[in-house]
Amino acid sequence: MSETRTEIASLGEFGLIDRLSQPFAAASPQTVKGIGDDAAVIDLENEYGLLTADLLLEGVHFDLSFFPLKHLGYKAIAVNISDIAAMNGIPGQVTVSLAVSNRFSVEAIEELYAGIAAACADFRVDLVGGDLSSSRSGLLISVSVFGKVDKGKVVYRASAQPNDLLCVTGDLGAAYLGLQILEREKQVFLANPNMQPQLDGHDYVVQRQLKPEARMDVIYELAEAGVIPTAMIDLSDGLASDLLQLSKASNVGAMVFEENLPIDEQTYLAATELNLSPVTAALNGGEDYELLFTVRQADYDKIKNNPKISVIGYVTDQPQSITLSLKSGSKVPITAQGWEQG
Amino acid sequence: MSETRTEIASLGEFGLIDRLSQPFAAASPQTVKGIGDDAAVIDLENEYGLLTADLLLEGVHFDLSFFPLKHLGYKAIAVNISDIAAMNGIPGQVTVSLAVSNRFSVEAIEELYAGIAAACADFRVDLVGGDLSSSRSGLLISVSVFGKVDKGKVVYRASAQPNDLLCVTGDLGAAYLGLQILEREKQVFLANPNMQPQLDGHDYVVQRQLKPEARMDVIYELAEAGVIPTAMIDLSDGLASDLLQLSKASNVGAMVFEENLPIDEQTYLAATELNLSPVTAALNGGEDYELLFTVRQADYDKIKNNPKISVIGYVTDQPQSITLSLKSGSKVPITAQGWEQG
Structure with a gap:
């Protein structure tokens, strides 16, 4: 009797979920x-x-x-x-x-x-x-x-339309850098248990890692403003991965502007200290638990003054093609693994 | 700084759940x-x-x-x-x-x-x-x-009334004895990997352990018969423990007749082979996933011909006092740990 053994790692989490989910049509x-x-x-x-x-x-x-x-x-x-x-x-x-x-x-x-x-x-x-x-x-x-x-207000991942505006709540990358700071201090402590953790100036990024907030506040504010997003997903795996999920589900693409990515001052500070790219943290860090959503252009006036919402780009008609427009003017594709510097 | 350390084992699962649940009023x-x-x-x-x-x-x-x-x-x-x-x-x-x-x-x-x-x-x-x-x-x-x-058909644990009939579905103790048989064969195999498991004649008790069924069939039949139980709980921890839970929630007691406990022939057989009491298995074995419920006496005619339902006793007005009436005629109290032979 020959038995096939496929390693879970060879499919990855998403691949395995896809394979296991197939027989489960509702x-x-x-x-x-x-x-x-x-x-x-x-x-x-x-x-x-x-x-x-x-x-x-x-x-x-x-x-x-x-x-x-x-x-x-x-x-x-x-x-x-x-x-x-x-x-x-x-x-x-x-x-x-x-x-x-x-x-x-x-x-x-x-x-x-x-x-x-x-x-x-x-x-x-x-x-x-x-x-x-x-x-x-x-x-x-x-x-x-x-x-x-x-019933009229449920928002899926699969209903983004070309030319919709791409929005995120809060700021990105801080939770990931908070984790890196905590890991660094753990290593320092393990090497010398008399050392006290140096978290000064990192309270925001550390808090973003340790105490993430679900953005129910924004859900209530959107309802009050009369805005129903065309599509929405929460940012647990990172903007790049979650935007790809949304684009795949909606069969659309996206253009994202680097200069519009909301990144906190402390995120820049921690990134510099750790010699990491703040943009990479924002795109791939994960665990921000912010919301990524799309709205019709006609709704722009209803959200533009909400300081919790940033318009980071727009939806395109090119399926699953996500492009990052850099501050330098050049354009690079975003993949689930991140972005390729041109 | 003095810190108290209370071991979880000192409270037990139910004790810890009680303690943790207190601040969570809905x-x-x-x-x-x-x-x-x-x-x-x-x-x-x-x-x-x-x-x-x-x-x-x-x-x-x-x-x-x-x-x-x-x-x-x-x-x-x-x-x-x-x-x-x-x-x-x-x-x-x-x-x-x-x-x-x-x-x-x-x-x-x-x-x-x-x-x-x-x-x-x-x-x-x-x-x-x-x-x-x-x-x-x-x-x-x-x-x-x-x-x-x-809304009119939900059944809680807390609403059993004195003189209600105490009923169980299916039979009791088999899943526990199935587990004991499987454990025995595992030990035989570990001692000598050439030995084949001896499960002949134990297929029912083994199946009860490996493939328990939720009694949705009885739920549909009760609905068809127009019976709404006065209280109900599923038998996961064993009749003794789950009946105590139901009695505690309803602030009542119960009288259970040994001769009415539904026990399968194979359960008797396995119990004899393993030198265990089939009544103890029925009371304390657990994992039967049958239903324990109470009905008004007026509903007796509607359930008496259902072969899936056994009336094992009745509800009393003595809070949390559960008594087992033995075939010999003597009466012994049932505790969560089981029953004390008189």
Whole structure:
């Protein structure tokens, strides 16, 4: 008997998800959208329900040597709420399932839950259930969120149109540089435990890594301004990767202007200190949990004065071709891995 | 600075959940029921939504040396559907989040998904999302399920009334004895890899362990018979523990008759072979994923001819006092740990 063994690494996460998802076409007419967007969409007669789930594993997604448990609890909720925001939805209820090794005390788990409670309060959601299990190796957090959205206001990835404006909320690249700063200080500490971490001047980038916020504030503001984005995705993997996802789903391309990328002063500072490119951090850093969305040009006046929103480019009719227009005037293609300097 | 360290083991799973849940009173008027039942209940105007989540970890909940991946995928879905059934609800959509170490090939994960797909087909639910992550140690499956129930038909744990009849579906104790048989054969194999597993005559108990079914069939039959249970819980931890949960929530007690406990012939056979008590297996084995429910005496005629339902006793007005009436005529108290032989 010959058995084929294909390594997961040879397909990658997205490749494996594509392969596994194929047999799962939705059968119920109440399943409006299954796998393939930030959240699933469920028909509830008068409105749509939204359902999303995410895992966070110690040693894969977080390092407890510099990640406070309270912040981790907050982040676990925020990153899931961000998926509901990306559907233009309002989150309502969350479940949290934990697997915990006996390395953790009850007090440590209470710290984690204090962060979960803070996020539930900030995003006005109720913790309604979950599971608690022992673990043989470290800490694992699995969160699911249920939310709702008006049927006429749900926003998918797949509906961007050529000439739409490309927008992002907040600023980009800070969370990635915050992580690099924290990793650097960890190495310094490991080499000499008497050294104190040098985080002065990096409080913003460090906070962006440790306490990301889901942009529900912008969702409410867009609703107030009467703007329904034509397409939306949250920025978890980095602008380059997430913009490619949105472009692929919508069968469009995009032109992005380097000079329009919102990058904080502290991000430039940290990038300089670490000898990294701030533009690369903005494009590929990931974990910003900002929103990337497209709007019709006719809606420009309704968003142009919102300081939380930057128009970074526009949608083109060239499928999956993403171009970065540099400050120098030259143009380079953006790939999932980043951008190729011309 | 003095820090208290309380071991999780000193509180136990239920104790820790109680302690962690206290600050999480539901804030939204749409959260009808939060933590503390088989699933959360969410107000959707014309009906209720149901949300539940569960974790399965390798080395804690399953042993891949005898648990086929396809069965594991099926079980991961079935045990979550069982929580929706226990609310008298109909499941609609599931999310599956996986963490996988590089020990697993793509083909292995496809086997797991084949089982997930089979369960989704059997229980008529759609897989609509989830997450996929690498893991440093083994396999982890986190499932959440969304379902719905008519507002007038939702069944909680907390509403059993004295003199209601106590009912269970199917039979009890087989899944536990199936696990003991599998563990025995694993030890035989480890001692001598040339030995073949001896599972003859144990196919039923082994199947009960490897491929539990959520009792959606009974939920549909109760609806057809016009019966709404007064209270319900699914049997995941064992009759003793789950009946105590239901009694505690309803502030009632129960009388259970040993002679009425539904126990399969193969369960008796396996118990004899392993020198275990079949009644202990029925009370404390766990993982049967049958339903324990109470009905008004007036509904007895509507269920008495259903071969899937056994009336095992009745509800009393003595809070949390559960008594087992033995075939010998003597009566013994049932505790979460089991029952004390008189």
